[in-house]
Amino acid sequence: MKVENAKIIENKQIAKDIYQMTLQTDLVVECVPGQFIEITVPGYYLRRPISICSIGQDTLTIIYKILGDGTRAMSEMESGESLNIFGPCGNGFPIVESDHLLLVGGGVGVPPLYELAKQNADKQITVVLGFNTKEDVFYEEQFKRLGVKVHIATMDGSYGTKGTVLDAIDKYQVTGLIMACGPLPMLRAINDRYEQGFLSLEARMACGIGACMGCVVEMADGSVKRVCKDGPVFAVRSVKL
Amino acid sequence: MIDLKVELPGLHLKNPIIPASGCFGFGKEYAELYDLSKLGGIAIKSATPKERVGNPTPRIAETPMGMLNAIGLQNKGVDLIIENELPFLAQYDVEIIANVAGASEEEYVEVIEKLNSEPVVKAYELNISCPNVKHGGIGLGTDPKLAAHVTRLAKAAAKKPVYVKLSPNVTDIVEIAKAVEEAGADGLVLINTLMGMRIDLKSGKPLLANKTGGLSGPAIKPVAIRMVYQVAQAVNIPIIGVGGITCAEDVLEFLLAGAQAVEIGAQNFVDPYVCVKIIEQLPAVLEQYGYHSIQEVVGRSFKDEQNNCCA
Numbered sequence: 001m002k003v004e005n006a007k008i009i010e011n012k013q014i015a016k017d018i019y020q021m022t023l024q025t026d027l028v029v030e031c032v033p034g035q036f037i038e039i040t041v042p043g044y045y046l047r048r049p050i051s052i053c054s055i056g057q058d059t060l061t062i063i064y065k066i067l068g069d070g071t072r073a074m075s076e077m078e079s080g081e082s083l084n085i086f087g088p089c090g091n092g093f094p095i096v097e098s099d100h101l102l103l104v105g106g107g108v109g110v111p112p113l114y115e116l117a118k119q120n121a122d123k124q125i126t127v128v129l130g131f132n133t134k135e136d137v138f139y140e141e142q143f144k145r146l147g148v149k150v151h152i153a154t155m156d157g158s159y160g161t162k163g164t165v166l167d168a169i170d171k172y173q174v175t176g177l178i179m180a181c182g183p184l185p186m187l188r189a190i191n192d193r194y195e196q197g198f199l200s201l202e203a204r205m206a207c208g209i210g211a212c213m214g215c216v217v218e219m220a221d222g223s224v225k226r227v228c229k230d231g232p233v234f235a236v237r238s239v240k241l
Numbered sequence: 242m243i244d245l246k247v248e249l250p251g252l253h254l255k256n257p258i259i260p261a262s263g264c265f266g267f268g269k270e271y272a273e274l275y276d277l278s279k280l281g282g283i284a285i286k287s288a289t290p291k292e293r294v295g296n297p298t299p300r301i302a303e304t305p306m307g308m309l310n311a312i313g314l315q316n317k318g319v320d321l322i323i324e325n326e327l328p329f330l331a332q333y334d335v336e337i338i339a340n341v342a343g344a345s346e347e348e349y350v351e352v353i354e355k356l357n358s359e360p361v362v363k364a365y366e367l368n369i370s371c372p373n374v375k376h377g378g379i380g381l382g383t384d385p386k387l388a389a390h391v392t393r394l395a396k397a398a399a400k401k402p403v404y405v406k407l408s409p410n411v412t413d414i415v416e417i418a419k420a421v422e423e424a425g426a427d428g429l430v431l432i433n434t435l436m437g438m439r440i441d442l443k444s445g446k447p448l449l450a451n452k453t454g455g456l457s458g459p460a461i462k463p464v465a466i467r468m469v470y471q472v473a474q475a476v477n478i479p480i481i482g483v484g485g486i487t488c489a490e491d492v493l494e495f496l497l498a499g500a501q502a503v504e505i506g507a508q509n510f511v512d513p514y515v516c517v518k519i520i521e522q523l524p525a526v527l528e529q530y531g532y533h534s535i536q537e538v539v540g541r542s543f544k545d546e547q548n549n550c551c552a
Binding site: 001002003040044045046047070086203204205206207208209210211212213214215216217218224229 | 263264265266269270271273274286294295298299300301302303304305306307308310312315458459507509510511512513514
């Protein structure tokens with residue numbers, strides 16, 4: 001983990017309110033899929049935790065959604081500018097033996113699954129992505145280019161299967177060890193249905209390294225863990241969601 | 242080279258920089274980033290007699306140049322802190338200040354009695370100013386009589402110096418500071434967070450699950466400076482200043498206001514290396530403004546005035 005001024009190589013819109021930013025950084029050597037970096041947006045106080053979408057030779061790609069003034073300011077930054085980042089933070093997805101993976105992403109939960117798919121190219125992978133509506137959809141093509149099977153679900157049915165990611169999973173009878181990232185209702189539904197697999201959680205954080213206890217979750221056994229340090233990836237059924 | 246050493250009751254600080262309680266855990270996470278022995282001291286996370294699970298989430302909200310937190314003194318309880326955290330800290334050459342909290346006066350005493358026999362703890366910081374707990378905390382810190390009473394009980398139980406961390410959420414902080422000094426406090430730490438709130442525009446409800454939280458960060462620095470300045474002129478015990486420090490220049494400002502040392506809180510979240518950076522930069526900043534020691538700076542903002550008026 002270290003702090004670095006990373007150079008913005010590219011910052012572009014890829015769907016409604018969704019941006020993709022590529023950063024040139026030395027942090028790449030430490031990164032694994034499912035980890036995140038903490039970003040300081042000039043003029044805003046706390047760092048913003050954003051998951052790593054893709055790890056290149058000397059670049060990291062992140063995908064973020066405009067949710068407030070801070071992320072809007074970030075979307076207006078241009079290539080060539082530098083961005084102070086800290087990381088990589090969190091545990092990331094574990095390396096699993098199962099040779100059949102089901103990667104499930106909802107909205108801005110999709111990005112960490114991309115590097116996960118990339119690094120598991122030797123396995124049979126099916127990707128199911130859920131969005132609210134057609135104009136929110138991103139990264140379908142990028143996943144397809146990795147040679148994995150991709151199913152899309154939209155809540156309003158404007159693209160792919162109408163309904164949730166679980167509706168698409170049922171429709172196409174998709175199996176495999178589930179690894180998921182997305183909004184809480186989606187994670188809850190997956191946690192109810194599956195007994196094995198891994199979920200990546202989102203939380204409001206302050207320190208990002210496990211010191212402040214701002215982002216804790218209660219575990220099924222009653223203990224308390226920190227999303228930023230002990231997570232963000234937890235085994236299915238291990239967290240009280 | 243300017244000597245940054247500061248001598249305070251129970252604390253031989255090699256420099257005046259101390260990470261603030263609640264912002265640094267028990268040091269383990271930051272020890273992965275740098276050598277904790279570089280720090281003057283560490284104010285470790287609050288200890289209560291029994292485990293506290295803290296408040297529901299969300300516990301964190303960003304604010305203009307600051308943040309709100311409502312952690313709620315989550316900790317494993319003093320026994321497990323002694324067992325699991327203090328041995329780790331004992332490896333380092335750094336003065337440990339144990340922040341003590343409780344839901345009643347008796348609980349403060351209970352924690353102190355248990356920590357008395359731990360040599361790694363050099364002083365106590367009585368937390369009578371946490372805005373995020375229903376009992377104890379700020380309730381004791383906003384009434385001079387109650388603040389003095391818990392200070393007296395803590396002093397009677399303590400075998401190490403007792404610093405009292407004051408709340409800014411009062412009309413007259415000088416009155417509380419004097420009452421606490423009178424009750425035997427060895428030093429003061431000010432300020433804790435200011436109680437605040439944010440409301441989510443979409444839900445129309447408070448953003449924090451606890452509804453209110455403690456405001457920290459650069460936004461509160463002028464309040465902290467003002468309070469250190471007022472209290473430093475009214476008491477004869479040392480003050481550790483805290484509130485919104487982000488750089489060596491901010492430390493100088495607190496020293497000028499009358500603090501002998503400082504604690505760094507929220508900025509550790511923004512820059513995890515901030516404490517060591519400030520330690521490195523402080524000598525040059527002191528020199529830049531013509532100072533040769535920490536002591537000559539402390540309270541300078543009012544000492545000159547006093548001299549003038551007496552002349």
